[in-house]
Amino acid sequence: MFGKSDVIPGRRLTLGITLTFVSLFLFIPLASFVLFASGMGLEKFFAAVTDWRNVHAYGVSFFCALAAGLINSLFGLIIAWVLVRYDFRGKKIMDALIDLPFALPTAVAGIALTTLYAQNGLLGKFFYSVGIESAFSPMGITIALIFVGIPFVARSVQPVLKELDPQLEEAANLFGAGNWTIFSKIIFPELLPPLLTGFALAFARGIGEYGSVVFIAGNMPYETEIAPLMIMTKLEQFDYQSAAAIAIVMMILSLSILLGIHGWQSRQLKRIGGVVGA
Amino acid sequence: MREPIWLKRTLIFLAASFLFVMLIMPLLLVAKEALSKGVDFYFKALTDEFALKALYLTIEATISAVVLNTIFGLASAWLLTKFDFRGKTFLGSLIDLPFAISPVIAGLFFIMLFGRLSPLYPLLQEYDVAIVFAVPAIILATVFVTFPFITRELVPVMENQGRSEEEAAATMGANGWTIFRRVTLPNIKWALGYGIILCSARALGEFGAVSVVSGHIRGKTNTLPLHIEILYNEYNFTAAFAVASVLVFLAIIVLILRNLVERANKNPVEEEIPTDDKNSSELKAGVAHG
Numbered sequence: 001m002f003g004k005s006d007v008i009p010g011r012r013l014t015l016g017i018t019l020t021f022v023s024l025f026l027f028i029p030l031a032s033f034v035l036f037a038s039g040m041g042l043e044k045f046f047a048a049v050t051d052w053r054n055v056h057a058y059g060v061s062f063f064c065a066l067a068a069g070l071i072n073s074l075f076g077l078i079i080a081w082v083l084v085r086y087d088f089r090g091k092k093i094m095d096a097l098i099d100l101p102f103a104l105p106t107a108v109a110g111i112a113l114t115t116l117y118a119q120n121g122l123l124g125k126f127f128y129s130v131g132i133e134s135a136f137s138p139m140g141i142t143i144a145l146i147f148v149g150i151p152f153v154a155r156s157v158q159p160v161l162k163e164l165d166p167q168l169e170e171a172a173n174l175f176g177a178g179n180w181t182i183f184s185k186i187i188f189p190e191l192l193p194p195l196l197t198g199f200a201l202a203f204a205r206g207i208g209e210y211g212s213v214v215f216i217a218g219n220m221p222y223e224t225e226i227a228p229l230m231i232m233t234k235l236e237q238f239d240y241q242s243a244a245a246i247a248i249v250m251m252i253l254s255l256s257i258l259l260g261i262h263g264w265q266s267r268q269l270k271r272i273g274g275v276v277g278a
Numbered sequence: 279m280r281e282p283i284w285l286k287r288t289l290i291f292l293a294a295s296f297l298f299v300m301l302i303m304p305l306l307l308v309a310k311e312a313l314s315k316g317v318d319f320y321f322k323a324l325t326d327e328f329a330l331k332a333l334y335l336t337i338e339a340t341i342s343a344v345v346l347n348t349i350f351g352l353a354s355a356w357l358l359t360k361f362d363f364r365g366k367t368f369l370g371s372l373i374d375l376p377f378a379i380s381p382v383i384a385g386l387f388f389i390m391l392f393g394r395l396s397p398l399y400p401l402l403q404e405y406d407v408a409i410v411f412a413v414p415a416i417i418l419a420t421v422f423v424t425f426p427f428i429t430r431e432l433v434p435v436m437e438n439q440g441r442s443e444e445e446a447a448a449t450m451g452a453n454g455w456t457i458f459r460r461v462t463l464p465n466i467k468w469a470l471g472y473g474i475i476l477c478s479a480r481a482l483g484e485f486g487a488v489s490v491v492s493g494h495i496r497g498k499t500n501t502l503p504l505h506i507e508i509l510y511n512e513y514n515f516t517a518a519f520a521v522a523s524v525l526v527f528l529a530i531i532v533l534i535l536r537n538l539v540e541r542a543n544k545n546p547v548e549e550e551i552p553t554d555d556k557n558s559s560e561l562k563a564g565v566a567h568g
Contacts, residue, residue, distance in 0.1 A: 007445045008360045009454035015363075017353035021346070022372060025421050029387035030375075036390045075296045082293045086286055094294065096533050100301050102476075103529040103536075105483025107503040108522040111510050112304035115311060122307065123299070147300055179281055208380025211485030211503065215510065228382040228486065235386070235490060240395050247383045258378055 037244045048245035053221055054230050058249060061227040064138055065206025068145030073199045076153025077191070083154075084161045098155065101148050106211030109147050114216040117143060136218030141226060144213045145206040152205070153198030160194045161187075193265050200261035204254040308526050311519035323520035331497045332505035332521075335413065339420045339488075339501060340481040346421050347477050348470075351428025355466075356458075358429075359436040360444065370433075376425045384422045385490025388415050411493030416501065419487040424477045431473030432466055439465050468543040472536065479532040483525060 037045075048054065082088075083095055101109065117124040117134040127134035134140060164187065172182045210228040218224045225233075227250050234243035313320055323329065358370060376384065392398060392409040402409060409415050439462075447457045463470075485503045492499040494508065502521060509518035 006361060007448050008441060008457070009448060010356055010458075011361050013454070014353040014357035014360075017349065018357050018369070021350040021354070022369070025346075025418070025425055026372060026375060029384075029391050029418075029422065032391040032396065033387045036395065075293070078289055079293045079297070082290050086290060088290050090294070094297060096537050097297060097301055099533055099536065100305075100529065103479045103483075103532040105485060105503050105525045105529070107483070107485045107506050108308065108525050108529075109304060111506065111515075111518055111522060112307050115515070116303060116307055122303070147304070150297075150300060204378065208382070208486075210380065210382050210489070211483075215507075228380055231382050231386060232490065235389065238394075240389070240393070243386055244390070247380075247386055250380055251378075251383065254380070255378055 033244065033247075036240070037248060040241045040244065044241055045245050045248075048242035049249055051242070053225070054227075054242070054246055054249075056222050057225045057227045057230045057246075058253070060138060060141065060224060061207050061250075062253065064141040064226070065145055065203050065209075067142045068149050068206050069199050069203040071142075071146055072149040072202050073153050073195055076150070076198055077157055077195060079154040080157035080161055084158060098151050101150050106148065106209070107215075110144060110212040110215035113144055113147060113212065114140070117216065135216050136220075137224060140216040140218065141213050141224060144216050145202075145209060148209055148212050149202030149206060152202040153195060156194040156198035156201070157191055160191060164190055196261050196265065200257050204257050207250060207254050207257075305526055308519050308522050311515060312523040314519075315516045319516060320520045320523075323517035324524065326517070328497050328500065329502075329505060329517075329521055332500045332502045333524075335416065335499070336482060336501040336503075338413070339417050339484075340478055342417045343420045343424045343481040344474055344477050347424055347428050348474060350425070351432055351470075351473060352458075354429045355432035355436050356462075358433055360441055373429050374426050376423055381419075381423050381484065381486030382490055385419050385487040387422070388418050388491050410491055411495070412499060415491035416488050416499060419491045420481050420484055423484055423487050424480050427477040427480065428470065428473035431469045431476070435466050435469040436462070468539055472539045472543075475532055475535050475539065479529065482528060 079094075079098065083091065114135055115121050117127065117140055119125070119128045119135070121135070124134050132139065134143065168186050169182055172186055177185070208228060210226075210232075213226055214229060217226060217229070219229055227246060231243045231246050231250075234240070234246065354369075354373060358366060389410055390396060392402065392415065409418075443461050443465075444457050447461050452460070483503055484501075485507075488501055489504060489507075492501070492504055494500060494504060496508070500508065502525060506518050506521050506525075509515075509521065
């Protein structure tokens with residue numbers, strides 16, 4: 001920062017603004033949380049973390065987010081494929097529509113999905129008639145998480161699929177490789193990294209999601225309580241320590257998912273880069 | 279790869295029906311439910327005193343978030359792309375942090391900072407300043423969850439542009455403001471516009487973080503999404519969907535603007551932004567929604 005002469009002006013000014021904002025809006029709130037959490041004592045922390053009702057809630061959040069992430073990976077792949085490779089009517093609308101979950105407030109999605117999938121709802125009628133509880137159940141939570149996660153996989157696979165070199169496929173075709181072989185040996189390995197990125201983002205988002213889930217979940221203890229809801233419940237009881245403890249578990253969960261995929265990917269990219277990138 | 283026509287059709291059918299069931303049906307349902315008690319009831323629900331107050335608060339929080347994040351976004355993107363310094367990567371990740379944090383936890387941060395267990399609490403009490411369960415915390419929480427949006431839109435574009443144009447302008451004696459206005463801004467205006475759209479959409483609809491810090495006081499600390507929740511929990515479904523339909527309408531406008539901005543961005547012969555950069559920042563922007 002010192003003794004360096006920049007050609008472009010504004011280093012001090014932008015540094016000042018940036019650090020002020022980061023301190024005020026990120027660092028101080030985060031630090032106050034860390035300070036509070038570190039002052040609560042290990043015993044209290046572990047008691048809150050291992051409370052059975054909370055453990056159950058992490059489980060519900062984890063498995064529903066996992067299921068939703070997997071379903072979105074499958075459909076996200078199909079959607080990206082269809083959008084990049086085929087021409088059909090309504091393609092542009094489909095392309096624009098995928099981003100709807102980013103633009104639509106989650107509370108709106110929440111009440112709409114609940115009404116659709118409840119027992120007397122348009123889709124719920126069908127599910128309940130065959131004995132499936134599609135709302136106020138883990139399935140309902142998963143449906144809400146599928147909704148919020150739709151854009152992630154489709155949007156991360158799409159650009160990679162678009163950039164894929166058609167010559168590779170043509171070459172394989174010349175050598176007599178069938179469709180399935182081309183897809184599984186040539187295309188899919190290229191799509192795997194963005195697929196995993198999209199999956200990880202959807203998964204992490206699902207673990208922290210509150211607005212769209214809280215309506216359809218039913219919020220029954222030991223059944224359909226999700227981890228963010230437990231934080232809300234503890235806050236309403238002014239049990240700030242337990243809320244902080246649950247928050248720490250959730251942050252570790254979602255950060256390890258994101259970092260895990262990131263680490264796997266940078267290793268993978270190096271490997272792929274060595275083969276194809278040349 | 280040439281796949282048979284039946285496979286093609288099946289895949290298109292699968293994608294279309296998935297999106298129809300998951301995205302279009304909820305939208306149609308909102309419209310249907312909102313109007314289920316007639317147009318008069320619909321407009322009465324929208325012009326209800328508390329609905330209007332919630333709307334004003336939502337607009338207030340959104341404008342605050344957009345203004346603050348635009349200033350921050352421009353400054354931080356300039357800092358991150360025009361200069362080299364130690365800790366740059368760290369600063370970049372720190373700015374991205376709100377993407378990885380559940381909004382409920384973001385709200386919790388502000389409860390810890392200003393709530394009644396905070397060391398600041400006695401001081402705030404003494405001067406009678408209400409932050410938590412009042413408007414300031416709603417604004418703070420909204421700024422927090424939208425914090426990275428504009429920076430993340432600007433950084434890839436500015437990185438791509440490089441520094442040479444600004445350096446040339448500076449060498450010729452232009453001052454910082456002129457360089458920004460005449461050289462940088464024309465290159466980044468679409469990215470900035472897109473960042474502002476994303477930031478507004480998210481701020482309008484934020485639920486989790488605001489829910490934690492708001493205290494749900496009708497007419498005072500309720501934003502539109504929270505107002506919808508209250509109406510819904512009171513079994514006032516039609517009114518809840520009527521208010522929700524306004525937000526659906528805004529969401530559709532956001533999608534249309536997004537497409538317009540993208541098209542305007544692609545048409546000029548100028549350097550194109552690599553799509554995956556744009557996509558990844560937008561994807562990250564979605565992570566901590568809720």
